[in-house]
């Protein structure tokens with residue numbers, strides 16, 4: 001199996017857990033007050049669904065899908081729009097890895113390494129549009 005196969009399957013196990021996205025945002029918002037403040041007016045139920053899709057886009061792009069949707073996320077997150085600071089993406093990925101460890105019963109250090117490697121180019125694309 002390729003790394004992206006491993007990640008794709010791990011994400012399937014994570015998405016079958018109702019609390020996955022709730023726990024992700026709890027961890028992510030605990031990273032800093034600046035991050036928490038970005039979501040004060042956000043409908044978090046809707047946001048959890050949007051993120052479910054967004055992570056799928058990161059994985060599918062790593063698997064060869066065109067990057068059009070990630071470029072749109074780069075645009076919405078850039079300095080002219082949500083103004084998401086480039087250094088916040090490390091908190092985002094750390095919060096995601098913490099949530100995967102918590103919810104994927106098959107999680108291992110190698111799997112976490114695969115997640116980080118598979119997502120890196122897509123995250124760079126979004127961050128790089130700042």
Ligand code: HEM
Nearest residue numbers: 035038041042050051054055076082084088089092123126
């Ligand atoms: C690669 C990592 C990320 C992905 C895949 C992602 C994905 C998404 C998606 C799919 C949306 C909804 C679609 C849109 O509005 O364009 C969104 C909105 C948003 N994201 Fe991200 N995001 C990421 C990183 C971040 C980071 C680091 C922050 C920092 C606080 C952040 C803050 C926001 C905010 C504030 C919104 C709008 C919420 C609202 O509508 O009130 N995102 N993100």
